[in-house]
Amino acid sequence: MAVKTALIGLGIMGRRMLEHMVRHNGYEPIALWDPDPEACAQAVRLAPDAAIATSAEAAMDAADLIYLSCPPAPRKAYALTAAAAGKALFLEKPLGVDVAESEDLVDRLASFGVPVAVNFTQAAGSALTDVSKAARSGVLGDVLGADIVVTYGAWPRAWQKAADWLRFRDEGGMTREVISHFLFFSERILGPLTVVWARPSFPDDPALCETHMLARLETSDGRPVTIMASVGGAQPDRQELTIKGSRASRRITDFYVDAVSDGGAFTEIRERPEDPRATSLKAQLDDLRLCLDGKTNRLATAKEALRVQKLVEAMLAGKP
Incomplete structure (x- = not known):
């Protein structure tokens, strides 16, 4: 059975994921949302059977899997809303830019017990x-x-x-x-x-x-x-x-x-593959299905993403 999926954030990364979810028989994109009407229009051309929701929350209500490709700032709030409703999550990185906020996010996601993976694109490659x-x-x-x-x-x-x-x-x-x-x-x-x-x-x-x-x-x-x-x-x-x-x-x-x-x-x-992006995204989506089914998979965990975020933010802060 294809997993009913909502995509929040329809910029270049969101539309790329949408395009490859449409191709994959494991996913059924049914709801889309972005604050930019032009991004929504471009997304609908890729997935004409999906509906543009009136809000991110409305899009999430209709789905079992939520893919978040919005900028980092609103990601935590959307992720917690979805997890509290029992939805599985596929997150773009970074988890955020504030380490303490992301530590809280990872702890709270674990408490909800829903499947969570982060899209480091080489993970399943x-x-x-x-x-x-x-x-x-x-x-x-x-x-x-x-x-x-x-x-x-x-x-x-x-x-x-x-x-x-x-x-x-x-x-x-x-x-x-x-x-x-x-x-x-x-x-x-x-x-x-x-x-x-x-x-x-x-x-x-x-x-x-x-x-x-x-x-x-x-x-x-x-x-x-x-x-x-x-x-x-x-x-x-x-x-x-x-x-x-x-x-x-x-x-x-x-x-x-x-x-x-x-x-x-x-x-x-x-x-070299004929279409490297297609090969990479298919591998990620194949392993995401394993994750959703509770099976061993190669995708990045939220804890791994948090470790990377801590390294990144320490580097950006500078250390003599």
Whole structure:
């Protein structure tokens, strides 16, 4: 049986999820809501059988699963309303920007006992699954640490500009939106991390988000995760995570391109999918059904998302 689903937040991420839920036989999007009429109109074109609700609460009333793709600020209130009504939740990250508020959210969601997962998009992908297996089996040798490199010509990127909040310090920025994914991946391989030092750089306008991030994080036994991120200059996007092993290392580029090196040039492990986004979202939605059915799945838990949020906010606050 397809799960009746409501989608709250119909910006670019919400519409992408809607498009792939429509394709998936495990989901039936029945209710949609966004404060922007144009976003609603675009969403209805993707899912003509779904109804635009009069409010977020009305959309949630009609469904069994609530997908929240709204900006971080209202996410907690919507999530708690849904959970109190016994609805399952699929949340975009971050959980929020205030750590104490998110700690309270995670505790209260646990008390309701509803299925909850967070959409770190690599969680169910072949790259994280295969690198995790290689790390556990010893194929990589000793796992020594990780490097994260992210560079953009501009932020937000062209396809993100409709989500204007992404350019502001209060809720946006590449550390929350992109580096968080690679922190989640790194913790899955290396274990819990702590921020040792972090140096963000911000523009003169105090309202705008960071343009650079340099940071060192470490595991409990001192293995480093090094981060270098910047915005500016005529260049293509670069999004790269390298898990470094004593025998072999794995480099994940653009979230899904998995390559291996034994000391020489990195070589891609598998043929690239024809539609990487479709492949990724289908894997996430397949595992979400497992989560909804109480079965073992690879999706990020609320506790994992909270750990990542704490790292991100510590980095943005800076640590000498």
